[in-house]
Amino acid sequence: MIDVRLLRTQPDLVRNALQRRAKPEVLEQLDHAIRLDVRLRDIVTERDAARARINDLSKEVGALRREKKDAETLMSESRALGDREKALDEEYAQVEAVLRDVLLRIPNMPHPEVTDGTNSDDNVVARGPLQMPETFADHQRVPHWETGHALGILDSERAVKISGAMFTMQRGLGATLARALCQYALDRNADAFEEIRPPSLVSSATLTATGQLPKFADDAYNIGRDDLWCIPTAEAPLTSLHAGEILDESNLPVRLMAFSPCFRREAGSAGRDTRGMLRSHEFDKVEILALTTPESAPAMLEEFIERVTSTIASLGMPYRLLEICTGDLGQSHHRSIDVEVYAPGCDQWLEVSSISWFSDYQARRGDIRFRRDGKKGTEFVHTLNASALAVPRVWAAILENFRNADGSVTVPKALHPYMRGATLIPVPTATAR
RNA sequence: GGAACGAUGGCAGAGCGGACGAAUGCACCUGUCUUGAAAACAGGAGUGGGUUUACGCCUACCGGGGGUUCGAAUCCCUCUCGUUCCGCCA
Known part of the structure; x- marks a missing residue:
């Protein structure tokens, strides 16, 4: 607000x-x-x-x-x-x-440095791919849904049977890989962030604070009987954790992180990205979030960029940073940087994280204030958040980037500790099928 | 889901129709005293809104909403949440 x-x-x-x-x-x-x-x-x-x-x-x-x-x-x-x-x-x-x-x-005012533009075509690549291979081999040019099905680790058909279109299901090492990614993302940020396990259902007031309501009600799942909403991101419960409170300056910044499922109706995107794991109604994500003083927000934004990119980089895939232009900036956002990973199989840059600074826009909605040491009165905090790692797209990019000539997929080294010893997702043998 | 009780300032806890933004205690801040601290004493402290160049003034806030009254923290209705008991259950 x-x-x-x-x-x-x-x-x-x-x-x-x-x-x-x-x-x-x-x-x-x-x-x-x-x-x-x-x-x-x-x-x-x-x-x-x-x-x-x-x-x-x-x-x-x-x-x-x-x-x-x-x-x-x-x-x-x-x-x-x-x-x-x-x-x-x-x-x-x-x-x-x-x-x-x-x-x-009424949306938030864009940061002065945000590039002017009318839509996503005007977003600018702020940092190009740092490790883009010269070429990708043919065996990497296989879309993840094909690889996933061939390896028996993605079962879209049965997910659709159980829940309907745009739901996915991972199995075996695929499920383990998904969980490994979450585990890894949490561990990478545990040095500075308190881990929270928030509720996945929240009140209307909570979704209003972050900006999903009232304008974007159609994008979220509503449980009308109990007047609750399925969270579209852990940003919602984490931001509202201190709603209605006055924090001491000495307690800032508040740093929180959470693993959570995310539920999205994807109302405006029927028919888009229907194959594979690029867009679905439910997915897992690890979110990091901070409440800061206004003056320390820019440094926190830089830290978030560093944290997210280093996590992605450690998995060994090409990525780039996109500065979101004024015309494509979300309602609540003051400034946003997207992180995209290249997926050679479907030949797409996949948005795997959005690093956002909301100035005091969400804090005013959620009434999250702080008192400066020794001073009277209160001010609104600044809120920032980022996906430390969004599972499905990173999962998909791994299946494409690390697909071997024989059809198996090598597990990135950073994830080995979380894979129960598996370093490779093998091609199933005939008898195993 | 049923029943009973409860919700007051940072915390504890009085007040149950009229000078109550609210006693008292603890915690907090500022003085005095002290070499310093403690103790003691004196004083000060909340949040939102309106208005003013400013000092200030006005207004609202005792879980939320509504009602009764010239006047409500106090009486009535209602909702929410909490505690306990019962039921159900991982």
């Missing part, structure tokens, strides 16, 4: 920043919010004046009563004011609700 005060005092600053997102309707929402805010303050001023008078009157009534004097004149004046106050209060609640809804739908 953007700051109403900023919108009030420096509307042009906000307008210019949001203009860069290249979404005309946002500017209309902005003007709407400004009008509502003006109206709201008029109401508040009059309502508070009425309340002040009522408070004075009831004190006088109390005094008269003690002296056994008649107070009917004052009481009737107060009654009339009470009616007015009630009407104003109702109007306040109405206007406030609309204003809040409008504000919740």
Whole structure:
């Protein structure tokens, strides 16, 4: 949520920043919010004046009563004011609700350094592939779904039988590999992050704090009977962990990480990436997250980039960094860098992580504040997060990058400790099938 | 799912219709005293909103929402959460 005060005092600053997102309707929402805010303050001023008078009157009534004097004149004046106050209060609640809804739908202001652009075509490669092989061999040019099925470690058909389209299921060493990736990602960040095992079902308030609600309700699974939502990412419960709290500056930064399943309806992407593991309704991910002071957020962003890229690099696959342009930036995002891994089999750069800085946008929604040492008052924290590792796409990229000429897949060395001794996913023998 | 009880400031805990933003204790901050500390004494401390150049002033907040009243932490309704007992269960 953007700051109403900023919108009030420096509307042009906000307008210019949001203009860069290249979404005309946002500017209309902005003007709407400004009008509502003006109206709201008029109401508040009059309502508070009425309340002040009522408070004075009831004190006088109390005094008269003690002296056994008649107070009917004052009481009737107060009654009339009470009616007015009630009407104003109702109007306040109405206007406030609309204003809040409008504000919740206005996106965050992009960081000044974010490149201008209108859509994903304008994203810029911030760091090219550092280890792109000259060429890939033919045996690496096999899509992971073919390899996965041939090796008996991916069973899409039965996943569809059990749950429907866009669900996947790994088996045997494939399942072990998926879990190994999570285990590995957690261990790589355990030096600085507290591991959390959060709930996978959360309240509407929780999904509103991170920005999924109210605007993107169609993208998440809703359990209407209990008014709960399946988390689309551990970002949601982790960000809200300190919702409504005032933290001490000395406790910052708060660093959290979590393994969790992620549930996404993928409402707008029917028919896209239907094969294999590139897009599914449920997947596993390890998320890292930080709550920081505003001034230390840029350094944390750099640290996150370093952590994510070094993890990907340690698996030995070509990757690149993408600076997301203003037109492609998510609603809550102040700045985002995507990490993509190259998958030679399907010849695609796969987004395996998004490293994001939300400035105080989520903190304002979730009411996460901090108090500076020895100072009065509070400020909103900055939130940052990143996928330390998203399983399916990394899993897919491994099957393509490390496919051998005989059809087997070599397990990256970094994962060996988590594979129960397996260093290779072999081609099944005829009898084993 | 059923029943009973409960929810007050950082914590503990009073208040049960009128000067209550709220006693008291602990914790905290600032003075005085002390070489320093402790103790003692004095004082100060919450959050949001509106308004003001500013000091400040007004307003709201005793789990959430609604009601009664001139006036609600206090009375009534309702929801949520917690504790205990029963039921069910990994």
